[in-house]
Amino acid sequence: MIKEEIIDLLKVKPDKKIRLKDYHTGWDQTKELKAFGKKATKERANEILQKSIEELSSSQELLYADDRYSLLIVLQAMDAAGKDGTIKHVMSGLNPQGCQVFSFKKPSAEDLDHNFLWRYMKSLPERGRIGIFNRSYYEDVLVVKVHPEMIEHQKLAGEKIGKAFWQSRYEDINAFEKHLVRNGTVVLKFFLNVSKKEQKQRFMDRLERPEKNWKFSLADLNERSYWDDYVVAFEKAISATSTEWAPWFIIPADDKWATRAIVADVISSTLQKLDLRFPEMNDEQRAMLEKARKTLEAE
Ligand code: ATP
Numbered sequence: 001m002i003k004e005e006i007i008d009l010l011k012v013k014p015d016k017k018i019r020l021k022d023y024h025t026g027w028d029q030t031k032e033l034k035a036f037g038k039k040a041t042k043e044r045a046n047e048i049l050q051k052s053i054e055e056l057s058s059s060q061e062l063l064y065a066d067d068r069y070s071l072l073i074v075l076q077a078m079d080a081a082g083k084d085g086t087i088k089h090v091m092s093g094l095n096p097q098g099c100q101v102f103s104f105k106k107p108s109a110e111d112l113d114h115n116f117l118w119r120y121m122k123s124l125p126e127r128g129r130i131g132i133f134n135r136s137y138y139e140d141v142l143v144v145k146v147h148p149e150m151i152e153h154q155k156l157a158g159e160k161i162g163k164a165f166w167q168s169r170y171e172d173i174n175a176f177e178k179h180l181v182r183n184g185t186v187v188l189k190f191f192l193n194v195s196k197k198e199q200k201q202r203f204m205d206r207l208e209r210p211e212k213n214w215k216f217s218l219a220d221l222n223e224r225s226y227w228d229d230y231v232v233a234f235e236k237a238i239s240a241t242s243t244e245w246a247p248w249f250i251i252p253a254d255d256k257w258a259t260r261a262i263v264a265d266v267i268s269s270t271l272q273k274l275d276l277r278f279p280e281m282n283d284e285q286r287a288m289l290e291k292a293r294k295t296l297e298a299e
């Protein structure tokens with residue numbers, strides 16, 4: 001397991017006004033890790049990832065059998081920060097039947113005819129399951145804030161789009177997540193914190209390697225020119241919505257192996273802290289099982 005002090009560095013305390021520049025994007029989060037060295041840290045991270053994947057697999061089975069809780073994982077990031085790869089690796093040991101991934105793209109006309117939380121509400125994980133939101137309702141205070149012209153498509157009733165408007169969206173999100181938590185959904189939110197330099201490297205990689213060409217999108221390059229606006233939007237959103245009931249974690253994302261190990265560790269240790277148990281049989285059910293056993297034996 002990853003040391004509590006490192007996780008503590010990455011978990012955003014409620015009401016804390018964060019600045020992303022205060023968070024390292026690389027693997028060397030502490031002096032201790034730096035001294036330990038990159039190679040050794042990477043080996044350790046890969047072990048942690050493997051261990052967490054195994055633990056997640058048994059916790060998932062228990063989550064399913066227990067059937068009282070569900071887990072919602074929200075992933076947000078700049079482009080090429082590694083959301084897809086994180087999902088692929090961290091979830092690799094899970095039973096697909098108990099896991100649902102939703103990737104949210106631009107909203108449809110039907111989505112825009114409803115309140116901004118509607119389409120996400122429809123995709124929430126059922127009890128006993130793990131749901132992953134690859135992008136989420138946070139886009140409505142991120143991309144939409146960076147490109148305010150998008151608000152026009154949302155057909156809002158004459159509201160002025162200023163500070164109070166965004167504040168009310170943060171409040172709606174906090175209330176929505178509180179509602180989920182009260183109803184048995186555990187909410188974990190990860191911001192994959194990639195540096196502008198590493199993003200450039202990953203885009204270049206997509207341009208230079210033929211097998212990665214398909215991943216390149218001009219739209220991503222265009223969004224890169226709004227980098228500073230996104231930083232501010234993320235800082236505001238994370239500061240306003242990291243709550244006791246639904247915390248944000250700012251995950252270093254310049255080294256994919258570090259990202260995956262930390263995300264897997266946080267998810268698996270969160271599930272292990274829940275009071276999950278296999279349902280107990282009552283006398284009547286036990287008698288039914290006994291009767292069934294006798295029937296089979298008598299065949
Ligand atoms: P990939 O890794 O495949 O590129 P992606 O998540 O970047 O995954 P894209 O299809 O490239 O997927 O981009 C989805 C786009 O949809 C993003 O630009 C995102 O900002 C936009 N989007 C998502 N939710 C909303 C929303 N609520 N309002 C407006 N735009 C949104």
Ligand code: MG
Pocket residue numbers: 079217220
């Ligand atoms: Mg994209």
